[in-house]
Amino acid sequence: MEAPEGGGGGPAARGPEGQPAPEARVHFRVARFIMEAGVKLGMRSIPIATACTIYHKFFCETNLDAYDPYLIAMSSIYLAGKVEEQHLRTRDIINVSNRYFNPSGEPLELDSRFWELRDSIVQCELLMLRVLRFQVSFQHPHKNWLNRHSWQRTPVAVTAWALLRDSYHGALCLRFQAQHIAVAVLYLALQVYGVEVPAEVEAEKPWWQVFNDDLTKPIIDNIVSDLIQIYTMDTEIP
Numbered sequence: 001m002e003a004p005e006g007g008g009g010g011p012a013a014r015g016p017e018g019q020p021a022p023e024a025r026v027h028f029r030v031a032r033f034i035m036e037a038g039v040k041l042g043m044r045s046i047p048i049a050t051a052c053t054i055y056h057k058f059f060c061e062t063n064l065d066a067y068d069p070y071l072i073a074m075s076s077i078y079l080a081g082k083v084e085e086q087h088l089r090t091r092d093i094i095n096v097s098n099r100y101f102n103p104s105g106e107p108l109e110l111d112s113r114f115w116e117l118r119d120s121i122v123q124c125e126l127l128m129l130r131v132l133r134f135q136v137s138f139q140h141p142h143k144n145w146l147n148r149h150s151w152q153r154t155p156v157a158v159t160a161w162a163l164l165r166d167s168y169h170g171a172l173c174l175r176f177q178a179q180h181i182a183v184a185v186l187y188l189a190l191q192v193y194g195v196e197v198p199a200e201v202e203a204e205k206p207w208w209q210v211f212n213d214d215l216t217k218p219i220i221d222n223i224v225s226d227l228i229q230i231y232t233m234d235t236e237i238p
Contacts, residue, residue, distance in 0.1 A: 023064050024170075028233050030055065030069045031169040033100060034077060040096045041088055043081070045165070049140045051080035052168035054128065060174060061131050067124075070097070075124035083136050090118045138173070141182035160189035169230050176223055179212045184223035 031052050038048035055076040059069070074093055081088035094117055098108050108114045129136065141164055163185040167173070172181055187208055190197070197207045209215055 023059075024233065025237055026064060026069055027056065027059065027171075028169050028230070028237055030073045033070065033097075034073050035165070035168070037073075037077060037093070037096050037100055040099075041077070041092060043077070043086060043088070044084070046140055047080045047084040047086045049165075049168055049173070050084050050136075050138060051076040053138050053140075053173045054079055054083075054132070054136055056168075056171045056174055057132055058128050060171070071120055071124055072128070075121050075128055078121055079125050079128060079136060090121050093121065094118060139178045140173070141167075141178045141185070156186075156189045156193055156195060159192060160186045163188055163227060166230060166234075167227060169233070170226060172223060172226050175226075176219070177212075180215050180219055181223055183208045183211045183215060184220045185227070187220055188224050188227065 034051050034055060035048055038051060043051075051073075055069075055073055058072055058076070074097055077093055078088060078090060094114065095107050098105065108117075164181070167181060167185065176184075206217075208220065
């Protein structure tokens with residue numbers, strides 16, 4: 001039985017005194033690593049979103065203390081490349097990850113250490129597939145919009161896209177429907193710019209409900225609240 005939409009603590013949970021829970025801090029940092037490594041690997045937005053989702057979903061099924069989160073992240077990137085048909089070489093993932101953690105260091109030599117890490121990524125991929133019961137295809141909010149490049153010069157669109165990207169620092173992708181997240185980030189972007197939707201007052205129902213009949217204002221508020229928590233965490237975590 002699935003939890004009600006927006007329910008559960010998830011990686012974005014807060015601890016005592018409103019501080020991010022220790023697990024949330026770890027997941028935030030690792031999600032940031034996935035995004036930055038994905039960009040350096042030339043991954044498109046959807047594969048990066050899939051990698052983040054695989055990572056978050058894996059740790060919803062397992063204990064953080066049982067696995068190295070960065071190894072899980074590297075395997076998530078590798079697996080997401082296969083799922084979204086943007087195949088990546090393990091060597092490239094390892095080199096980009098090594099540069100991420102050792103900016104001034106030399107690339108890894110093709111020695112026993114390299115091959116052990118490569119084997120770990122591949123074996124970890126198999127483990128993740130079993131834990132996730134091979135359910136690694138997801139519907140992302142991105143697919144509910146027009147092509148990004150067709151309206152990238154619109155400030156509201158650029159902001160909404162940035163909000164959507166940053167949402168993957170937490171587990172919104174698991175807690176809410178993709179269509180709901182897509183509309184909620186657009187709602188927040190319009191609020192940020194103070195844009196009013198024409199004829200909204202005269203309309204029979206709110207503009208955001210046109211996209212999805214089962215979307216409600218409390219759901220939007222919950223998504224926006226979680227997004228704000230993510231940005232708050234960004235200021236608290238170096």
